[in-house]
Amino acid sequence: AQSVAQPEDQVNVAEGNPLTVKCTYSVSGNPYLFWYVQYPNRGLQFLLKYITGDNLVKGSYGFEAEFNKSQTSFHLKKPSALVSDSALYFCARRGDSNYQLIWGAGTKLIIKP
Amino acid sequence: DGGITQSPKYLFRKEGQNVTLSCEQNLNHDAMYWYRQDPGQGLRLIYYSQIVNDFQKGDIAEGYSVSREKKESFPLTVTSAQKNPTAFYLCASSTRPTSGRDQRAYNEQFFGPGTRLTVL
Numbered sequence: 001a002q003s004v005a006q007p008e009d010q011v012n013v014a015e016g017n018p019l020t021v022k023c024t025y026s027v028s029g030n031p032y033l034f035w036y037v038q039y040p041n042r043g044l045q046f047l048l049k050y051i052t053g054d055n056l057v058k059g060s061y062g063f064e065a066e067f068n069k070s071q072t073s074f075h076l077k078k079p080s081a082l083v084s085d086s087a088l089y090f091c092a093r094r095g096d097s098n099y100q101l102i103w104g105a106g107t108k109l110i111i112k113p
Numbered sequence: 114d115g116g117i118t119q120s121p122k123y124l125f126r127k128e129g130q131n132v133t134l135s136c137e138q139n140l141n142h143d144a145m146y147w148y149r150q151d152p153g154q155g156l157r158l159i160y161y162s163q164i165v166n167d168f169q170k171g172d173i174a175e176g177y178s179v180s181r182e183k184k185e186s187f188p189l190t191v192t193s194a195q196k197n198p199t200a201f202y203l204c205a206s207s208t209r210p211t212s213g214r215d216q217r218a219y220n221e222q223f224f225g226p227g228t229r230l231t232v233l
Contacts, residue, residue, distance in 0.1 A: 004155070034221065043117070043203055043224030044156075090155060099144060099163060099210065100171070101222070103155030 002026045004093050006104035013081045013111050021076040021107050023065075023091030032094035033074045034101065035065055037087045044090065050074060061085070081111045116140040117225035119204050124230045126191070126198065134189045134228045136204035143209040145187035146222060149173060150201040159202075162187055163209060191230065202228045 003026045013019045025031050032051050036044040048059025055067040065076045076089060091104040116139040126132045138145065143164050148156040158171030162181040176195025181187055187206075191198045205222040 009153075036224075041227070041229070043119075043205075043226045044222075045224070046221040049221060092155075099146075099161050099169075100158060101156075103157075105153060105155050 002028050002093065002095060002102050004091050004102050004104040006089075006091055006107045008107050009105075010108045010110065013109070015083055015111050015113050016080050019078050019081040019085070019109065019111070021089050021091075021109060023074045023076065023104060024072050025074060025091075025093045027072055030094065031072075031074075033065075033067065034092045035059065035063070035074075035076050036090045036092065037061075038090065038106075039087050047076070047089075083111045083113055085109060086111045117204060117206055117223055119202075119225035119228050121228060122226065124228055126230060126232050128232060129193045131190055131192050132230065134191065134202055134204075134230070136187045136189065136225060138185055138187075138204075138206045138223075138225075140206055140223060141184070142206035142223070143184070144207045145181070146205040146207075147171075147177070147179065147187070147189045148203040148205065150203055150227075156203065159189065198230055199232045200230060202230060 005024045034049045035047040038044045047063050048057045050057050050067045058064045063078050088106045090106050092101040095102045118137050120135045146161045147159040150156050157173050159177050160179045162168040165184050168179050168181050178190045204225040207222045208220045
């Protein structure tokens, strides 16, 4: 079965330091991959996606992610973290159809001043 | 939260009652989705609709029902058959995916602000 793993429940980073939120995916078909962010008691907001093309994808709010086929990973990165980046981050991949997304469990990112 | 509204924001239900969660979008999207979010878990798909008057079951459809009579509306009914309905419910919409394998093949989903349902 297709799956997405976010191995860290929580990531703590000091403000101004680079941040990485990890995501790995199951190998099956074309792994269209997505990152979303959720602020407390809010809906999810789209950050970026990888469908095809360049392995490095740039998205909203200064985030980027690198698609690594050999490691089946799609880690989310940002060079310099802001306190306002503190939120819940979800990685997702295409499911059996283009209408279905398989979601990771989420990673809580805490940026400390 | 884009052009998607969900109401109410908080909803309390007594056991044995059916409740209906509203979802409206003004993005002119064909596809709409309902997800359930529980703490420590990713989103789970309840139902989705590709087009008006059509919908399909997702991974956890039991105890839920939907309708899609209008393009902009996709209400979700949580029935008394749903044994553990307390959760955060998210509605989303997107343009219809194409059959290609380029960047247009799969477009991102836009989410509403969610409804938190609590069973008393």
